Amino acid sequence: MTAPLPQPLRSDARDNRDRILAVARAVFAAEGLDVPLREIARRAGVGPATLYRRFPTKESLVVAAFAEQMGTCGAIVAEGAADPDPWRGFRTVVERLCDLHVRDRGFTVAFLTAYPGAIDFTATRERALTALGGLARRAREAGALRRDFVLEDLVLVLMAVNGIRAPSEAGAVAAARRFAALAIEGFRASGDVTPLPPAVRLPLIPVR
Template identity: 35%
Template sequence: MTSTSATGPKLRRDAAANRERLLIAGRELFARHGLGVTLNDVAHHAGVGVGTAYRRFANKEELIDAILERQNEEIEQILHAALAESDPWTGLVLYLERSLALQAKDRGMAQIFAGRHGRPVKYDEGRDRLAPLVNRVAERARDAGALRADVTGTDLIFLQIAFSAVAAVAQDGPSIEGRDDTEQLYRRYLWIALDGLRADRDPSELPIAPLTTAQTHTLLQPTRQDQDMTHPDAKSRTPGGREQ
């Protein structure tokens, strides 16, 4: 009896530790290579057996969901910090800078943020949690007269998707002689865009209307191809080039 009671908590601690190692390893690999990485690759990177990985997560989608939950928590903290700023424009800039800094170094997060994720239900949960806060950041800046009147929260989302693409291009490209700052290239275009967002710049009339929140998330819903990419039975190339 004593042996069983001693073993139980130890097994639970070991299971929790292995789960945490897999979460960390998964996020590291998804950050570098995107969502095409396999659960086997994550297990090897975490230093645990493949069987252990599948006991903690039934498939790669479950691991992505767990990582997505942490990412949502991080973005939510940034949004609350932005809303706590006394100056609404400072809050808007804080939100864009900090969230983009996360996405620029984490390719998996950028793909999920852009709707490239195979579980629409989980994506919808994140949307319902974060979209009202993003809208509020934009609304506060508009009401304060700092943000041009025709810019909405969904515009901020699409700007982040665009800047994340710039970050991906810089990361994938060759090194440039004399420059050690190319991974920060997206920040240049962010600041150009911020000048265009300000209400005191006599802005041009925009050619089309913004999408609503509902329209934005319809557009960003995972496609069939995205679902195939993260499906546990789908073939995908690993970082080493082999097929799973």
């Protein structure tokens, strides 16, 4: 016997789902991931039962809300890793990741949060980090990236970008691009580079 095919959502159910996701992305970006699901349902104009039917846990809602951004993040790293010039690829990744994260603050928290049951989300993040680690290794071997760089340094950059505040999105993006340029200069290898303090391991944020 073959399993029955999943039934497509009715137009009203699809509209509810899209509205819930749009509100969730906006709320998570502005207020973080601690906003209760019932509050998201209220702002989306649906009943709690409707939200829980589509997203029974906050984890499932966060993963669905940021699936597109996670895919974009993975594509950015993959394109940078494919660049035959590893330093140029590394610079491009830092610039584009800062741009992505400052446009959607909630995504930074989601990216750094541990979701044990979200296999696809976790796997995409791990693939991105593995590819980025390989790109950094190539850039170090080429003599372009400082030898004491670790992936946690880029995590620090993304956390800092998440704290940028500006009167408009355009201002925030401009500030993030300047900050990325400053960070890249700090990552660049040079003859008289000052050694960094010891690296600190930054564990993922546990989901609540």
